[in-house]
Amino acid sequence: MAASSTAAVHKLRRLGKGVAFYALILGFCAAVLFPVYWMIVNSIQPLSHGMQFPPPLIPKEISFLPFITLFENFPVARWLVNSLLLAGMTTLIVLALAVLGSFAMTFLRWRGKAAFGLLLLMTQMLPEALVVIPVYAMYRNLGLSDSLPALSLVDAAFILPICIWILKNSFDSIAEEIYEAALIDGCSPLGALVRTLLPLSAPGLVAISVVSFFYAWNEYLFAVTLVTSPDIRPVAVGLASLKVMLDTPIDRVLAAALFFSIFPVIFYLLIQRYIVAGLSAGAVKG
């Protein structure tokens, strides 16, 4: 009798511990996700519900009006097209250069690798604000301001070093014998890169595509400085411009911001493993 009751107490205590643990995890995640939740709530309820104090913590009425009117109120479609173009061009530039750079860092032998690695590191750490002024002056002199391709060149330069590290990590995990075998079969080094290394490093290529695409997608400082005409504004600048317009209905602003965030969140979460590995381990090997 006594034995079974102590076993029951034991079991109960374990259960209690488990419940407490889950409560802790749940509470932590809820706190972390609250701003995201709040954004969703405020963009799917009628404006009047958000514009009262205290605001209801759980929406009392669902309305998709903000999402519908969002496209009428601001040129969201225009912004999205601009951002897609900008981010697409940035990604192409970064892909081309990062593949060559990581290849040189891993499979080729040459003098000055350490110096090159240090240069990449330093440029990666440079605040955008440190170069935005001279780049702005340069672009104005060359007549390149107000151009999305020109902006994508700057964005690509800033995200390139990190992408080289990430892809280098991916290349590092490929056995050298594979590269050697391609050379023995008569491939040139670049031919071996294209035929054997690239197909094997698909995850790394996807990772740097996502990183560079959403860097340009999210980037604000260069975009707001180098682009002045409203017609070619990317979403980041467009959204930020809503902040200063006092009479903008907040439900639509948050709906637009939510719409703008869905893509990066999905893609980042899908490839986070590769980015983390590239940034922590890949950089470590540098």
Next chain:
Amino acid sequence: MSGAFHGSAPDGVWGERLHAPLMSTSGNIERMFQSATAEAVEERARQRRGWNRHHSLPYTLVFLIVAYLGVFILFPIAQQFLTSFSNNVVGVDKVTWVGLRNYERLFEDEDFWFAVQVTFTYMAFVVVGAVSLGLLAALLLNRKFRGRNLARSAIAVPWAFPEISAVLVFLWMCNPTFGVMNVFARLIPGIENNLNWLSDPKLAMPLVIALSIWKAFPFTFLVILAALQAIPRETYEAAEVDGANPLQVLRHITIPEITPTLLLMAVLMSIFSFKQFTLIWLTTGGGPYGGITETLVLRIYQTAFRFFDLAYGATLGVSGFVIVLGLTLLFVYAQQRQDRARRR
């Protein structure tokens, strides 16, 4: 793979690979030595001395990248250096060299030193906050339970969240009239009225720091969690046999094992916070007044684009560049420490 087979490889690339100790990992070298026979080593050494047609390839590739970074990053930096020795202000008739005058001004400029102070305060809080919160979350999730992957993804969301979107919802939460932050604040005894949040000089900095930590800690969490999971099971088993309690295990095993990772994260977070522009600029703009949240990066931007003082802006930029150099060296040190720890 036989030595003769290697010997027949064109262009002696093998030979080059063997003697690439500068950057390649120790593992690569070991692997190469293991697979190499004596003749192959000789053959490679012979080929290494010779010039071949692919010898220039790495230099061409690297030149391409350095030239590209040169145009958009190195050249602008060099230009900033030059501008800092001039009197270039938008509207000035004739730009001339003024020697070190801008630097003299820099040393006497109280606003500059205040911005440096703000920068380091902000950095210190973000680094400590992001690393400790990331560590806490990683320790919490470093055990098997149902729904762990879901929880991990949930915590990673802020990292993937665009800064602009984070700013917009944060501003709305901190709205003095309708903001949900006041709902929570009123739960604290003694707070009866709505707070002004970002326009309150006492609250502005803590809020900006909190937003930055929210945005940054998921990254440290992901990396620290990966480091925790790389600790071999046997390490823990020995401690369990010795009857160590969980706190002792944490203090004497877990933390020492991941110290290099924590150090690396601290450096990465200091870089993140030093670079940070968007989160501060779009929330407080450096205010609410007196530049109390104005970091060096914001001050550089303001000096050039608000006050049109390009020369002094460039001088501030050079001082920022010096800090970047210091951070880079710290980063290299942290990396090497982690690398050593990994090899051990």
